[in-house]
Amino acid sequence: MAGIIMVIAFFMTMTGRGGGNFYMLTLVLMGVSMKVGAPVSQFVLMCSSLMAAVLFSRRKMNHWKLTIFLGILIFISAMAGGYYGGYFNEDILKVVFAVVMFVAACFMLRKPKERKPVDKPWMLNLTSEGETFQVNLFITIPTVFVAGFLSGMVGVSGGSFMVPLMILTMSVPMHIAVGTSTTLVAISALAGFLGHLGAGAVDFSLALPLAAGGIIGGFFGAKMALKSKPKNLKYLFAGTQIVASVIMIINVFTH
Numbered sequence: 435m436a437g438i439i440m441v442i443a444f445f446m447t448m449t450g451r452g453g454g455n456f457y458m459l460t461l462v463l464m465g466v467s468m469k470v471g472a473p474v475s476q477f478v479l480m481c482s483s484l485m486a487a488v489l490f491s492r493r494k495m496n497h498w499k500l501t502i503f504l505g506i507l508i509f510i511s512a513m514a515g516g517y518y519g520g521y522f523n524e525d526i527l528k529v530v531f532a533v534v535m536f537v538a539a540c541f542m543l544r545k546p547k548e549r550k551p552v553d554k555p556w557m558l559n560l561t562s563e564g565e566t567f568q569v570n571l572f573i574t575i576p577t578v579f580v581a582g583f584l585s586g587m588v589g590v591s592g593g594s595f596m597v598p599l600m601i602l603t604m605s606v607p608m609h610i611a612v613g614t615s616t617t618l619v620a621i622s623a624l625a626g627f628l629g630h631l632g633a634g635a636v637d638f639s640l641a642l643p644l645a646a647g648g649i650i651g652g653f654f655g656a657k658m659a660l661k662s663k664p665k666n667l668k669y670l671f672a673g674t675q676i677v678a679s680v681i682m683i684i685n686v687f688t689h
Contacts (some may be wrong), residue, residue, distance in 0.1 A: 435464055436647035443482040443651025448659040449671035450615035452593035454479045454623070455678055459685075459686055467641070474641045481645040482652030483620035487613075489656040495613030500560060500569070500606070504578060504596065505618055510636075511582030512622070518583075525686045531584045532682040538598035539675035542668055560580040567605045574603060593619045594678065609666035612671075616656075 438460055446453025457478050461471035490496050558569040581595040596615040600606035606614070627636075659667060 435460065435481040436643050438647075439478060440647035440651035443478075444655040444658070445670070445674060446593075447482060447486040447616065447652045447655030447666060448662065449674055450593050450597050450612035450619070451504070451671065451674060451678075452479055452483055452616070452619035452623070454619075455594075455682070459681065470603075470637050470640070473478060473627065473631075473636045476623050476635065477641040478645050478648040480623035482629050482648035482655075483616055483623055484599060485649050485652040486656035486659075487617040487620045489653070489660070490613035490616055492651050493613075493660055495609050495660070496617050497560060497606075497610050497614050500600075500610075501614050503558075503569075504614070505621060506577040507575065508582045508596075508618065508622065509625075511579040514585035524547060529586060530684055532679040534581075534584075535594055535675055536679040537599075538595070539672040539679065540604065541602055542598055542672045542675075567607070569604050574599070594675065598675070601668070608667050609659070612659055612667060624626050624681045 439457060442453050442456045442460065446456065454475055457475040458471055461475060466474070487496065558571060560567055560569060577599060581599065593615045596618055597611045600611040600614065601608065
């Protein structure tokens with residue numbers, strides 16, 4: 435099973451997705467219960483993402499101002515989603531989330547349009563490695579809140595929507611989006627794991643060997659991402675996003 439986790443971590447790290455839903459699916463298919471698998475999946479996700487985040491940060495693939503800004507919004511909205519999730523039909527939410535992610539992945543396959551800089555109070559200008567991009571606060575804040583809320587409800591990593599959000603609404607360069615998303619996923623997974631640890635619900639006999647596979651996969655995935663062309667990373671992300679969306683919908687209708 436550690437070998438499968440390593441392969442998943444390799445591809446998920448390259449795209450900044452995190453891959454928590456794929457880890458969870460693997461554990462369930464291997465006969466691990468959801469109760470045992472959830473904290474194990476969080477631990478593996480934390481370890482693989484932290485490894486990749488360190489490598490990305492050393493190569494300046496992570497924009498810290500953007501990470502902090504989005505991180506605060508995600509933390510608040512995902513926490514609210516987790517709290518109020520019980521008041522909504524989980525299957526309907528999963529289908530809505532999967533459809534939105536599928537559509538976002540399809541849009542990512544299109545050639546991006548050139549956007550001219552706009553000098554407005556609600557446009558946040560950020561620069562990274564000589565590249566300047568703008569964050570439209572009117573679009574970004576409500577979009578992150580809605581996406582984070584849904585993400586918190588259905589229990590998937592923020593990487594599923596963070597990369598499309600940065601690419602489609604902010605014109606953030608793909609390599610910066612991957613590095614920033616990976617850091618956000620690592621922070622989110624760490625918080626989730628600490629919650630499980632506080633409840634004493636972590637099976638370390640299962641988590642540690644799988645985390646070793648995740649760390650190895652995360653290391654080589656990050657190394658490959660550093661060497662890959664942004665266009666190839668975008669196609670890989672869109673492909674894995676479409677697969678994840680389809681799996682989520684199938685999961686809803688087969689249970």
